[in-house]
Amino acid sequence: MLQNSFYIRINAHRCRGCTKCIRRCPTEAMRGTYGQAGIDIIERLCIGCGECIRECPYKAIELVQDDWETIRAQGNLALLADPTFHVQVGHCNRTGFIISALKRIGFEDMTESISLAFDVSAYAIAKRLASGSKAAPLISSYCPAIVRYIRKHHPELINNIVDVDSPYETAAEYYRMSNPDASMALIAQCPAVSNLINSPVGRDKSNFSHVINIRQVVKGLLASGERIDDLPPEIESGARWLAWAASGGECRHISAFSEKKINTMVVTGMENISTLLHEVELGRLSCIDFIECRACYKGCVGGVSASESRYLSLSRIDSLKIDWNISTEERAKLERLYDEGKWRLSKCIEPLPEQAPLSNDISVAVSRLKELKNLHASLPGFDCGSCGRPSCHAMAEDIVRKHGEITDCIFKLREKITLLSSEMNELCMRKTSPL
């Protein structure tokens, strides 16, 4: 256990130990002590979705990232932002003028490579779907929290993840072709995306050397007093890749490249995802070709590091006049890039270690599981979080794994005190009986 993961840090000065984050975590990856600052993150279970950050009333959970001022001072960096970034600033609904602002203060612009990379990703997925895959349905590889969730909790579905690299990395590859020495920074909408630079999926090394979250950049720009409303938009509002910020955008993009009708499904929010993956495992969704999964409701616009309300961002995306018609020249160019294969993952996605079994010896595991069931039955079942665990079941499991005592439960503690005090009382009242 640790208080710093690669991407999340608990600020012990702000944390009050209210355990709200612990109960919110969809993978039960947090533990703490009620009323005491400091929460432990079980990195083995964490997928980086950022729900804990959203839940914390004291803003005590922070992202581990580079600092805007340092990045700004460094200059000479190429910035790549998720499409979500471009629909963050409100008073001016011209998409992409924020890129102009970044260019004016000295950053390189990667828009052209980004636009190509998203097209190629969608094109490659459409090709995969057309050729028929052995694992159906295919699952999007775009949301790194989902990929991590599958690698940890549904390793048998790894083959369903489409083997197309993140369009961020593909964009970086394209950019590097004309700028071999470029240093690149990623503007991320959530901890899972931030983590891509430390542990990229299906490749050895990320192209990005820095990461910063959307909110910091937007705040940094606005606070710098930079005039940004007079700038021309740098991105055409017809850009297809902008649609990926909202749920359904990826599917829409893939459909634009598909010759036959494909059955797609869009599922967002971790609770829904976990039910969905269970259904996929049971083989109930083999009639679906492709599932776009996003850990955040409504897609990346709902990312925890976004500065704007997801609904405002969505309405901005809706107002874009995205051009879904692909010209013959565009198609020919994409076919060339497809054959070049930079979109391909360079290695297999490996399963990640999940929670270990109760014991490696099955008969020991069996007796521990029985003990766990009995313990669980004896607990109140309120899932109140006062023991610093997400649920009574997690508490029973922790005890069986020797990470806790039954009296960590506040109700059990009360019972124990009542018992002790009546014993004490009895002892005090006991009369001596001399011979």
Place this chain on the structure above:
Amino acid sequence: MSAEIYEEEYSIDGKEFVAIGVASTKIKAALKMLGIPSDLIRRASVIAYEAEMNVVIHGGGGIMKLEIHPDFIEIIARDEGPGIPDISKAMEEGFSTATDKIREMGFGAGMGLPNIKRNSDNMEIKSEVGKGTEVHAVIGIKRE
């Protein structure tokens, strides 16, 4: 050393169509904690799910039992429903007696029993018309 056997029993309410899949989710969680390999867990969840469906749809409720022995997993589903008159016919892919209402909900494709058979190493059905049906499915646990 006498190896311990793990048993769990779930009662399946025939009227609770919405709660379907609960027993199979529980079975999956238990197998995970016991360190059963993930491909076997997947097969066991499919068996449990299909068996649960059958108990609800045809049996009007019943019980499901999970038994974990040192070298095999057994899933037993039992109901006191109408029973199966012709078992070999019921085992054919696509054969279904489901009502239109159930088909509208996306079930009753006639794959339940064949799916259980495909995912188990050994399967037995005992059924008596008017009395009920009992399905036993066994998955062997290979040891290195």
